[in-house]
Amino acid sequence: MPSTADAGPAGTILWDDFSYxxxxxxxxxxxxxxxxxxxxGVKGATFGSDTIGVVDDPMRLGNxxxxxxxxxxxxTTRQSQVCQQRxxxxxxxxxxxxxxxxxxxxxxxxxVVETFYLISPYVKPFDPDYxxxxxxxxxxxxxxGPDQALYSTTWHTVRIEPWAAxxxxxxxxxxxxxxxxxxxxxxxxxxxxxxxxxxIATHGEHFxxxxxxxxxxxxxxxDGGLAATGRRMYDEQIDWxxxxxxxxxSPAQVDAAIQxxxxxxxxxxxxxxxxxxxxxxxx
Numbered sequence: 055m056p057s058t059a060d061a062g063p064a065g066t067i068l069w070d071d072f073s074y075x076x077x078x079x080x081x082x083x084x085x086x087x088x089x090x091x092x093x094x095g096v097k098g099a100t101f102g103s104d105t106i107g108v109v110d111d112p113m114r115l116g117n118x119x120x121x122x123x124x125x126x127x128x129x130t131t132r133q134s135q136v137c138q139q140r141x142x143x144x145x146x147x148x149x150x151x152x153x154x155x156x157x158x159x160x161x162x163x164x165x166v167v168e169t170f171y172l173i174s175p176y177v178k179p180f181d182p183d184y185x186x187x188x189x190x191x192x193x194x195x196x197x198x199g200p201d202q203a204l205y206s207t208t209w210h211t212v213r214i215e216p217w218a219a220x221x222x223x224x225x226x227x228x229x230x231x232x233x234x235x236x237x238x239x240x241x242x243x244x245x246x247x248x249x250x251x252x253x254i255a256t257h258g259e260h261f262x263x264x265x266x267x268x269x270x271x272x273x274x275x276x277d278g279g280l281a282a283t284g285r286r287m288y289d290e291q292i293d294w295x296x297x298x299x300x301x302x303x304s305p306a307q308v309d310a311a312i313q314x315x316x317x318x319x320x321x322x323x324x325x326x327x328x329x330x331x332x333x334x335x336x337x
Contacts, residue, residue, distance in 0.1 A: 066325040068138065068269070068297040072120040073321040077106045080120075080136070083322050086335040088135035088272075093176070093214060094167075095274035096131045105134035105273075109291075117293070119152075124166060124273040125159075125287040128280060135272035137335030138295075141326055142172060143266050145299040147187075147238040148308045151271075152291035155193040155202065155231040160286025165196035165279025168290040170236050172267040175334035179213035185263035186212075186221075187245055189236045193229075196276045202229045206247040206255035208262075224255035233293070237305045251305040268333045269295060299326055 074080055077087060088101040105124065111117035122134040149170045156162045171188040186209035195201040207223035226249060237248040243259030273290050296312060303311065315323070 066299045066327070067323055068142075068295070068326050069315050069320070069323040071118075071294050071316065071321040072108060072292060073118045074108045077103060077108050077120075077136075080108075084139045084324060086137045086333050088137065088335045094272075095133045096126070096277050096280065099126075099131035099133050099275065101133055101135055105132050106136055111293070120271070120292040121289055122271055122273045122292075123287055123289050124275055125285065126164065126275060126280060127285040128283060131275060131280075133272065133274040135270060135274075135335055137333050138269040139328065140174065140268040140331045140333045141266050141329035142269055142297060142299070143263060144240050144242065145297060145301055146303040146308065147172065147240070147269070147295075147297050148235060148303075148305075148312075149271075149295045150233060150235050150293040152233050152293070153191045153193070153230045154289055155229055157282075157286040157288045160284050161282040162286075163194060163281035164286065164288070165192065165194050165276040165281070166288045167192055167196070167272075167274050167276065168288075169270070169272050169274075170292070170295075171270050171272075172238075172263070173270055173334055174263075174265050174267045175332065176212070176214060180211050180218075180220075182211060183265045184209065184211045185265050185267050187238055187240065187263060187267070189238070189247065191230055193231075194279075194281070196279050199225060200227060203227050204230055204249065204254075206257075208245045208257040210261050222257050222261050226254050235305065235308075237303075237308055239302050241302045248305050266329045266331055268335060269297065270335065271295075297326070 087103040188207040204226040210220040239246040247255040
């Protein structure tokens with residue numbers, strides 16, 4: 055059984071400014087570009103490195119952005135997922151992400167999920183060691199909920215088939231088109247979620263993560279939620295991701311840490327010790 059101890063002493067960090075020439079360069083820094091089909095998303099959908107890229111930031115000269123995409127023509131569906139190593143537990147997590155309410159190509163209407171989250175592998179139904187911490191934005195609704203909603207969800211366990219989940223979720227309604235900073239504090243016994251500096255959810259000890267997780271970004275389409283016709287493509291962009299192990303930082307302290315790291319010129323730092331555990335990216 056994996057250790058439930060914090061994955062790294064206080065003061066260890068992961069920082070990535072995504073200043074890569076191409077997405078393939080990310081693998082040297084521990085990122086996995088998912089290639090295997092499977093859950094979540096549309097049945098029969100595939101994943102691949104061609105759905106993941108690094109592009110110039112049109113608003114900041116010299117800055118680069120991670121871009122993940124999902125596309126479909128109603129028959130063939132491509133989804134994306136990129137994962138860091140599975141070695142993260144207590145501490146502070148943050149990412150600056152760009153959510154889109156509409157596709158960049160084609161007609162709108164599909165139920166898509168744009169994310170920043172942490173997850174351990176799904177090994178078996180109702181696994182007592184399963185852990186997951188989600189930020190999921192649904193611009194076109196899904197799961198019986200409204201359009202334009204951010205779900206902050208912490209999981210105790212789950213069974214995928216047939217579906218049954220032991221989790222807790224808060225929903226923040228309204229359009230999130232554009233750039234946002236998401237911060238998560240994992241400090242026993244609570245998991246706390248922040249959107250642009252405002253706390254939006256607090257989840258208690260029953261749902262507290264128990265095993266190391268991977269840091270993930272993915273963009274996928276809800277099975278049964280394809281509503282438009284013709285070819286369409288949705289994008290999400292990520293400016294940077296940050297984690298400090300074993301330390302609780304406020305959103306303002308996160309902002310200050312990012313400013314210091316960028317001023318130092320360092321585009322990637324990883325001092326979080328490896329756990330020796332497999333990543334859940336290729337399910």
